[in-house]
Amino acid sequence: MTELLIGKTAIVTGAAIGIGRAYARALAREGCNVAVIDLMSEVLDLPKELERRGVKATAVVGDVSDPKVARNFVDDVIARFGGVDILINNAGKCWVSSSHDDLDKTLADYDGMVGTNLKGEYLMGRAAIPSMIARGGGNIVNIGTDHGVTCGSPRELCPRLDSCPWAESPRPTGGSIVFDIYDASKYGTYALTFAWAKALRPHGIRVNCMAMGATDTSMLRNFLGDAVTPELAATWMRPEDSAQVVVDIIKEGPGGRTGETINLCHGRPTVLEPERAPLYVTPDSIGYDAR
Ligand SMILES: NC(=O)c1ccc[n+]([C@@H]2O[C@H](COP(=O)([O-])OP(=O)(O)OC[C@H]3O[C@@H](n4cnc5c(N)ncnc54)[C@H](O)[C@@H]3O)[C@@H](O)[C@H]2O)c1
Numbered sequence: 001m002t003e004l005l006i007g008k009t010a011i012v013t014g015a016a017i018g019i020g021r022a023y024a025r026a027l028a029r030e031g032c033n034v035a036v037i038d039l040m041s042e043v044l045d046l047p048k049e050l051e052r053r054g055v056k057a058t059a060v061v062g063d064v065s066d067p068k069v070a071r072n073f074v075d076d077v078i079a080r081f082g083g084v085d086i087l088i089n090n091a092g093k094c095w096v097s098s099s100h101d102d103l104d105k106t107l108a109d110y111d112g113m114v115g116t117n118l119k120g121e122y123l124m125g126r127a128a129i130p131s132m133i134a135r136g137g138g139n140i141v142n143i144g145t146d147h148g149v150t151c152g153s154p155r156e157l158c159p160r161l162d163s164c165p166w167a168e169s170p171r172p173t174g175g176s177i178v179f180d181i182y183d184a185s186k187y188g189t190y191a192l193t194f195a196w197a198k199a200l201r202p203h204g205i206r207v208n209c210m211a212m213g214a215t216d217t218s219m220l221r222n223f224l225g226d227a228v229t230p231e232l233a234a235t236w237m238r239p240e241d242s243a244q245v246v247v248d249i250i251k252e253g254p255g256g257r258t259g260e261t262i263n264l265c266h267g268r269p270t271v272l273e274p275e276r277a278p279l280y281v282t283p284d285s286i287g288y289d290a291r
Contacts, residue, residue: 014091022239064120137204197259
């Protein structure tokens with residue numbers, strides 16, 4: 001436990017299962033009070049478990065892409081716990097889409113994936129940021145994908161697997177032919193991260209993104225179906241591994257990194273690597289203050 005995290009209030013979205021559940025557990029272990037939201041009712045089991053760590057916890061079944069739900073959830077967290085210090089924008093949806101899809105499928109894909117992965121983050125951020133500003137600082141961690149740093153096609157599904165010139169790492173950057181909408185939503189997350197990091201830096205709020213690689217959750221298992229073998233799954237991260245990276249980002253404290261997309265690409269060690277040169281500009285450097 002670090003003093004920095006004890007008694008802080010953390011929100012984790014999409015915490016019924018998978019990566020979000022592991023992050024909620026890790027933050028409770030560090031002494032944070034934790035509020036979780038998910039579409040699945042299993043999320044309601046989590047507070048009892050987390051409270052065994054001596055922290056306060058609350059859970060709501062709800063859709064982060066619904067503005068009323070996002071606002072009511074955050075307002076309730078503020079009323080219960082006094083404010084918000086940490087927001088982990090983790091809730092996500094992922095399925096295949098491509099340029100060849102018909103328009104009706106595309107609209108459903110867009111609303112489903114962009115609605116949760118991007119609009120949900122944006123709404124939760126808008127709802128929580130005023131409280132962080134009032135408290136003099138905070139942390140936002142957005143969950144992206146390693147498709148920002150690789151071509152993004154799971155090797156198992158890649159139609160050019162045998163002939164792919166990048167069959168061995170490092171793989172090329174930039175999205176996959178079967179993930180156009182998912183990747184667009186996650187690339188949007190990188191943009192939110194940069195913009196928020198710049199605007200919120202004067203308020204002591206750090207905003208980072210995790211470019212998440214293959215992790216053993218139901219999202220990946222359902223997606224790959226029969227292609228999953230024990231040998232393949234053994235190469236994936238476990239949700240607990242990247243949970244420690246989230247804790248380590250926050251533990252850097254007020255002087256820590258901001259505006260960084262942390263690469264947890266498949267095949268790399270799951271650790272918080274040293275801070276890269278900041279990509280953001282400051283009000284001083286551009287002569288403009290967003291406040
Ligand atoms: N598992 C991977 O390999 C992997 C790789 C890259 C990125 N990610 C990202 O990590 C995050 C977590 O993924 P996971 O693997 O744990 O997936 P998961 O499907 O196991 O869990 C996602 C959770 O989010 C919830 N959720 C989805 N839409 C929601 C909404 N609108 N409102 C509230 N809750 C919602 C789901 O009910 C579920 O509990 C996602 O953003 C995903 O895109 C995962």
